[in-house]
Amino acid sequence: MSAPLRVGLIGLGTVGQAVLRVLARNGDEIARRCGRRVVVTHAAMRDPHRVRDCDLAGITVGTDPHAVAGADVDAVVELIGGISPARELILAALGRGRAVVTANKALLAEHGNQISQAARAAGAHLAYEAAVGGGIPIIKVLREGLAANSIDSLAGIINGTSNYILTQMAARGQSFADALADAQKLGYAEADPTFDVEGVDAAHKLAILASIAFGVPLNFAAVAREGIGQVTPQDIQLAQELGYCIKPLGLAKRSAEGIQMWVHPTLVPAAHPLARTDGALNAIRVHGDAVGQIVCAGRGAGGEATASAVIADLVDVARMQGAAPRHLVPDLGFQPGALRELPVVPAGNVASAYYLRLRVADEPGVLRAITSILAELDISIEAILQKEPREHEDATLAIITSEIADARARGALERMQALPFVRPGASRLRVEHFE
Amino acid sequence: MSAPLRVGLIGLGTVGQAVLRVLARNGDEIARRCGRRVVVTHAAMRDPHRVRDCDLAGITVGTDPHAVAGADVDAVVELIGGISPARELILAALGRGRAVVTANKALLAEHGNQISQAARAAGAHLAYEAAVGGGIPIIKVLREGLAANSIDSLAGIINGTSNYILTQMAARGQSFADALADAQKLGYAEADPTFDVEGVDAAHKLAILASIAFGVPLNFAAVAREGIGQVTPQDIQLAQELGYCIKPLGLAKRSAEGIQMWVHPTLVPAAHPLARTDGALNAIRVHGDAVGQIVCAGRGAGGEATASAVIADLVDVARMQGAAPRHLVPDLGFQPGALRELPVVPAGNVASAYYLRLRVADEPGVLRAITSILAELDISIEAILQKEPREHEDATLAIITSEIADARARGALERMQALPFVRPGASRLRVEHFE
Numbered sequence: 001m002s003a004p005l006r007v008g009l010i011g012l013g014t015v016g017q018a019v020l021r022v023l024a025r026n027g028d029e030i031a032r033r034c035g036r037r038v039v040v041t042h043a044a045m046r047d048p049h050r051v052r053d054c055d056l057a058g059i060t061v062g063t064d065p066h067a068v069a070g071a072d073v074d075a076v077v078e079l080i081g082g083i084s085p086a087r088e089l090i091l092a093a094l095g096r097g098r099a100v101v102t103a104n105k106a107l108l109a110e111h112g113n114q115i116s117q118a119a120r121a122a123g124a125h126l127a128y129e130a131a132v133g134g135g136i137p138i139i140k141v142l143r144e145g146l147a148a149n150s151i152d153s154l155a156g157i158i159n160g161t162s163n164y165i166l167t168q169m170a171a172r173g174q175s176f177a178d179a180l181a182d183a184q185k186l187g188y189a190e191a192d193p194t195f196d197v198e199g200v201d202a203a204h205k206l207a208i209l210a211s212i213a214f215g216v217p218l219n220f221a222a223v224a225r226e227g228i229g230q231v232t233p234q235d236i237q238l239a240q241e242l243g244y245c246i247k248p249l250g251l252a253k254r255s256a257e258g259i260q261m262w263v264h265p266t267l268v269p270a271a272h273p274l275a276r277t278d279g280a281l282n283a284i285r286v287h288g289d290a291v292g293q294i295v296c297a298g299r300g301a302g303g304e305a306t307a308s309a310v311i312a313d314l315v316d317v318a319r320m321q322g323a324a325p326r327h328l329v330p331d332l333g334f335q336p337g338a339l340r341e342l343p344v345v346p347a348g349n350v351a352s353a354y355y356l357r358l359r360v361a362d363e364p365g366v367l368r369a370i371t372s373i374l375a376e377l378d379i380s381i382e383a384i385l386q387k388e389p390r391e392h393e394d395a396t397l398a399i400i401t402s403e404i405a406d407a408r409a410r411g412a413l414e415r416m417q418a419l420p421f422v423r424p425g426a427s428r429l430r431v432e433h434f435e
Numbered sequence: 436m437s438a439p440l441r442v443g444l445i446g447l448g449t450v451g452q453a454v455l456r457v458l459a460r461n462g463d464e465i466a467r468r469c470g471r472r473v474v475v476t477h478a479a480m481r482d483p484h485r486v487r488d489c490d491l492a493g494i495t496v497g498t499d500p501h502a503v504a505g506a507d508v509d510a511v512v513e514l515i516g517g518i519s520p521a522r523e524l525i526l527a528a529l530g531r532g533r534a535v536v537t538a539n540k541a542l543l544a545e546h547g548n549q550i551s552q553a554a555r556a557a558g559a560h561l562a563y564e565a566a567v568g569g570g571i572p573i574i575k576v577l578r579e580g581l582a583a584n585s586i587d588s589l590a591g592i593i594n595g596t597s598n599y600i601l602t603q604m605a606a607r608g609q610s611f612a613d614a615l616a617d618a619q620k621l622g623y624a625e626a627d628p629t630f631d632v633e634g635v636d637a638a639h640k641l642a643i644l645a646s647i648a649f650g651v652p653l654n655f656a657a658v659a660r661e662g663i664g665q666v667t668p669q670d671i672q673l674a675q676e677l678g679y680c681i682k683p684l685g686l687a688k689r690s691a692e693g694i695q696m697w698v699h700p701t702l703v704p705a706a707h708p709l710a711r712t713d714g715a716l717n718a719i720r721v722h723g724d725a726v727g728q729i730v731c732a733g734r735g736a737g738g739e740a741t742a743s744a745v746i747a748d749l750v751d752v753a754r755m756q757g758a759a760p761r762h763l764v765p766d767l768g769f770q771p772g773a774l775r776e777l778p779v780v781p782a783g784n785v786a787s788a789y790y791l792r793l794r795v796a797d798e799p800g801v802l803r804a805i806t807s808i809l810a811e812l813d814i815s816i817e818a819i820l821q822k823e824p825r826e827h828e829d830a831t832l833a834i835i836t837s838e839i840a841d842a843r844a845r846g847a848l849e850r851m852q853a854l855p856f857v858r859p860g861a862s863r864l865r866v867e868h869f870e
Contacts, residue, residue, distance in 0.1 A: 002761070022725045026585050032650055032773035033582050035761060129580070135726035137580025145564070145572025147468050148746030150461050215467055273708060273732060290457045291570035291743040294733040297708065298726060308726040311583030323762045326437070326470060327755055338467035 004037040005318040008068040008098075010089060011079030012045035012061075015103060015130070018303030019077065019310050020054035034315045042071040065089050075099040075125075075317050077310060083107055090115060094124045099321070101313040103130035103306060109204035109220040112211070116331050125320060126331040127313035132205040133158060135305030136298040137312060138284050142212050143333040149288025151213040153253040155432065156284035157277050158205045160300040161196035162228045162248035164188045166265070167278045170236045170245065176229050188280060199225040199263035202250045210252035210261050212333030213286070215340060222344040224262040231265045235357060235427055238398040239267050242383050244355075245275040249432060258343030260350045267355050267400075267431040273297065274434075285434065293434070348407035353382065353431035356401065356413055359394045361421035370397065370422075373415045379404050394423055400431055439472040440753040443503040443533075445524060446514030447480035447496075450538060450565070453738030454512065454745050455489035469750045477506040500524050510534040510560075510752050512745060522546055529559045534756070536748040538565035538741060544639035544655040547646070551766050560755060561766040562748035567640040568593060570740030571733040572747060573719050577647050578768040584723025586648040588688040590867065591719035592712050593640045595735040596631035597663045597683035599623045601700070602713045605671045605680065611664050623715060634660040634698035637685045645687035645696050647768030648721070650775060657779040659697040666700045670792060670862055673833040674702050677818050679790075680710040684867060693778035695785045702790050702835075702866040708732065709869075720869065728869070783842035788817065788866035791836065791848055794829045796856035805832065805857075808850050814839050829858055835866055 009016055023030070023038055031037045041058075044065040045051070051061075060071070069076055069089040076093040078086055078100065086107050093100050095118065102108070108115065108131055119126035129139045133156070142151070157163050161183065168179040180197065183189035195201045203223040211218045228248050239246050244267035252261045268275045273295045277283035282300025287293050299305035320328055332339060360366045367386065374381060380402035389395040401409065413428050444451055458465070458473055466472045476493075479500040480486070486496075497503070504511055504524040511528040513521055513535065521542050528535050530553065537543070543550065543566055554561035564574045568591070577586070592598050596618065603614040615632065618624035630636045638658040646653045663683050674681050684701035687694065703710045708730045712718035717735025722728050734740035755763055767774060795801045802821065809816060815837035824830040836844065848863050 018725075022583055025724070026583060029585055029650065030583060032769045032775075033578075033765070035765075035770045035773075135581075135723075136729060137576055140575060140580045141572055141731075143468075144751065145575045145747055146743065147750040148457055148461060148465060148743045150464055215464065271711075273711065276706075276708065276711065288570075288743065289461070290453070290739040290746075292734045292737075292740055294571060294731070296576075296729070296731045298729040302727075304725040305727055308581065308583045308723065311725075312580055315582040316579065319764065320762055323758050327758045327762060329754065330468070330470075334467045335470045338470075340467075 002036045004039040005075060005314065005321065006039060006041045006073040007314060008042040008071045008073040008076045009040050009079065010044050010065045010068050010076065012043055012051050013079065014303040015306045015310065016045070016079045017051060017054045018307035022304060022307045022311055024055060030311065030315060034318045036318045038311065038314050038318055042068045042073055044068040066092065069093045070096065073098065074321060075101060075314060078102040078104060081106065083110065087111055091118050094118045094122045094126065097122050097124050099125035099317040101127045101310055101317065103128065103310060105131040105201070105204040105208060109207040109218060112208065112218040119331060120336050123325045125317050125328055127316060129313050130306045130309035132208055133282050133284055134298065134300040134302065135308040136282060136284065136296050136300065137309065138209070138296055139212065141294070141296060142209065142286065143329055146286060146288050146291060146294065149290045151254070151286060151288045153251070154209055154213050154284065154286045155249055155251040155274065155434065157247055157274060157282055158250050158284065158300065159196055159202040159248055160280035160282060161189045161193065162202070163277065164280045165197065166228055166231065166246055166248060169231070169233055173233045175233060176231060197229055198227040199248070202248065202263040206250035206252055206261055206263060210259065213252065214254050214259055214342065215334040215338060216259065216342050217339050219344070222261055224347050226264045228265045230427065232427070234396065235429065238357060238385060238396070239355065240270070242385055242398065242400060243270050244268060244431065245270050246429065247274060251432060254342065257349065258345045260345040262350065264430050267429055269433060272434055348405060350406045351403050352406065353403050353433065354401045354409040355429045355431050356399045357427040358397045358416060359423040359425060360397055362389045362395045363421050366421055369419055370416055373412060377408060377412050379408065379412055437471045439474040440510060440749065440756065441474060441476045441508040442749060443477040443506045443508040443511045444475050444514065445479050445500045445503050445511065447478055447486050448514065449738040450741045450745065451480070451514045452486060452489045453742035457739060457742045457746055459490060465746065465750060469753045471753045473746065473749050473753055477503045477508055479503040501527070504528045505531065508533065509756060510536060510749060513537040513539055516541065518542055518545065525550060526553050529553045529557045529561065532557050532559050534560035534752040536562045536745055536752065538563065538745060540566040540636070540639040540643060544642040544653060547643065547653040554766060555771050558760045560752050560763055562751060564748050565741045565744035567643055568717050568719055569733065569735040569737065570743040571717060571719065571731050571735065572744065573644070573731055574647065576729070576731060577644065577721065578764055581721060581723050581726060581729065584725045586721060586723045588686070589644055589648050589719065589721045590684055590686040590709065590869065591644070592682055592709060592717055593685050593719065593735065594631055594637040594683055595715035595717060596624045596628065597637070598712065599715045600632065601663055601666065601681055601683060604666070604668055608668045610668060611666060632664055633662040634683070637683065637698040641685035641687055641696055641698060645694065648687065649689050649694055649777065650769040650773060651694065651777050652774050654779070657696055659782050661699045663700045665862065667862070669831065670864065673792060673820060673831070674790065677820055677833065677835060678705050679703060679866065680705050681864065682709060686867060689777065692784070693780045695780040697785065699865050702864055704868060707869055783840060785841045786838050787841065788838050788868065789836045789844040790864045790866050791834045792862040793832045793851060794858040794860060795832055797824045797830045798856050801856055804854055805851055808847060812843060812847050814843065814847055
């Protein structure tokens with residue numbers, strides 16, 4: 001057997017400790033797969049006394065991450081997250097020709113073009129399976145497994161926290177605020193939940209997936225976002241009656257007009273596998289011209305699921321060490337010179353079916369006035385649901401439109417809200433049929 | 436860009452023609468991914484006049500497959516299926532150092548150990564993503580994406596024909612014979628459907644998946660099979676009322692006792708993603724100790740879906756050509772010397788929950804007699820359903836047992852069938868909870 005792959009680990013939190021635990025438990029079997037042992041020789045963390053569930057014997061442990069990035073190792077694993085000092089550490093390791101494995105989606109989404117270029121310049125291996133979808137090997141599936149396809153769209157539930165919250169709201173009829181508070185108590189949501197519930201984390205991941213699916217440079221800034229805080233228990237209930245589940249969806253599409261990327265709470269047909277991806281699970285649907293629809297689902301977070309992805313990358317690194325760079329899978333899926341900018345469809349032009357929900361006075365002529373607006377704007381109604389109001393209460397009206405540009409959906413809703421008998425507080429959500 | 440990868444294609448049926456079509460359509464994008472063009476230069480088929488939907492310009496087309504196996508190409512793609520002459524052609528190509536890509540699950544399951552050894556001896560690249568799961572890149576997911584895991588079980592709907600038939604039976608209340616006849620008319624089933632409905636095709640695929648999941652040599656002979664012809668519309672109905680769908684399941688498990696592999700019609704919880712895999716779709720569930728449960732679903736057959744897998748292999752071949760063999764992913768997932776035989780759990784010892792269905796006379800004391808047998812044999816009843824009989828008809832009784840060894844389930848059923856008021860024609864199906 002060849003010499004072990006020597007690994008430096010930066011960050012020994014939940015994922016870092018899980019990496020050590022899985023390597024200890026499955027080290028023999030991993031060596032049977034890749035022909036070498038994968039051995040962590042150096043590690044850095046803020047407080048080495050916090051490590052509990054794993055054995056640090058034989059590992060040089062310190063508090064200085066730069067010492068690990070510069071250590072005599074074959075590969076550096078970055079698990080501290082955030083932009084700085086992660087970026088400097090990764091660039092330093094790549095600059096020394098080390099392979100780098102990272103789970104840092106924020107860094108890749110925002111600075112991945114630069115990091116990819118640095119890896120290329122150094123002829124170094126850069127891998128990041130753990131950055132998207134936790135243990136689901138979606139990066140490998142997209143870059144290699146579906147390499148024959150022209151991929152026209154991908155969509156996923158790629159943030160477990162927001163999926164957990166919407167699932168709890170649906171199961172218990174809870175408000176967003178209550179479900180969020182429960183999720184925080186249970187450790188499913190951070191004290192500051194912005195990154196998750198506002199779609200920033202999902203947008204990071206979507207930018208990465210879109211780049212490797214379409215062969216475009218990373219463009220996080222072009223991902224449109226809407227948070228899940230706008231979804232009410234009533235929306236979830238109405239959506240169900242119309243045959244949909246509301247899911248925190250990230251979607252990227254390529255068409256003749258260019259690419260669109262967005263993260264929105266979205267109505268998904270109840271029978272689709274994504275609608276049935278509940279709790280903290282992740283699922284990604286890819287549509288390619290040859291393969292059709294592929295759906296991969298699994299744990300999107302958690303120490304060992306993420307460690308599964310980190311170690312899969314290390315196995316690739318171990319196998320490829322010493323091979324000429326042309327034999328490596330290009331880190332963004334396409335050859336370095338072959339990434340091509342595509343126009344981004346302007347937000348107002350992005351077409352989708354829409355769910356519109358209004359509170360209206362219980363008066364004659366209301367439905368006629370609203371449907372007249374839609375008819376004048378040439379918007380077809382695919383489904384409509386008016387719930388019988390309790391006495392002296394307002395009625396609720398939910399409409400699923402045909403596919404229309406975002407700007408037209410906004411315009412239609414604005415005109416409806418200007419009607420005298422329409423109350424404030426309407427809702428407008430996208431509907432995705434995956435056709 | 437490097438020189439094109441020159442491919443010889445043996446077999447120009449549905450899949451072969453789809454390979455040519457997808458390469459023509461996506462050739463530019465594929466080259467952007469792998470840095471080389473993938474070009475079919477030679478092809479063989481029985482009757483070249485039958486090719487319709489693809490362009491043969493620039494391809495040397497003949498009727499002799501041996502000429503392609505021996506042609507001056509970089510890779511040979513075998514798409515004729517069957518054992519002979521596929522085996523001889525593949526061994527000849529490998530012997531000349533050519534990379535070989537095949538979709539031939541029967542050949543791999545039955546002679547894969549020999550073929551893998553020949554590839555190793557020649558230092559040649561052997562790839563077979565298309566052999567299991569059509570366009571789903573399950574081989575790559577298992578061999579590479581989940582390489583960190585000790586995989587304890589995998590289960591899948593890996594034969595589209597039998598899944599289509601059971602889905603139609605459930606949707607229409609059809610008998611097996613009627614659903615099979617319809618499937619044959621629509622081209623979903625062969626004139627001789629044995630391979631599909633008796634589980635032979637699924638057993639071939641399961642043997643391959645089990646080998647790369649557990650690191651054991653291929654052992655097709657150890658896969659137990661039961662066909663779907665035993666399933667009645669009534670079983671499907673009763674299973675539904677008990678919260679299950681009946682699916683054509685292939686399952687492989689590793690435990691302290693050894694490995695078990697079987698292909699059976701099986702009751703699957705209605706909420707599980709595999710239960711919702713309908714029609715000709717395939718889905719595979721893998722459980723690893725680090726990653727937990729991963730499910731991948733998609734088209735398991737069809738020209739372009741299968742071509743997607745064949746071309747993904749060709750992209751790997753194109754990228755790795757010229758690299759030292761140690762850089763290749765070992766074809767059976769584990770290093771050549773690291774495959775290890777594991778004992779096969781004897782059929783009678785394989786433990787499972789069971790669904791037992793009986794027709795019984797509508798008499799007092801029947802339920803007591805049957806439940807007494809189960810109590811005497813120390814078998815717990817997890818669920819029981821007795822349907823009210825129409826007047827003068829027999830009653831139907833369905834029982835879900837706790838997990839018991841196969842031999843005990845058979846024994847219990849035999850004792851029940853010996854009771855005077857139990858009619859002939861009972862049913863015994865496995866129940867899999869994926870826990």
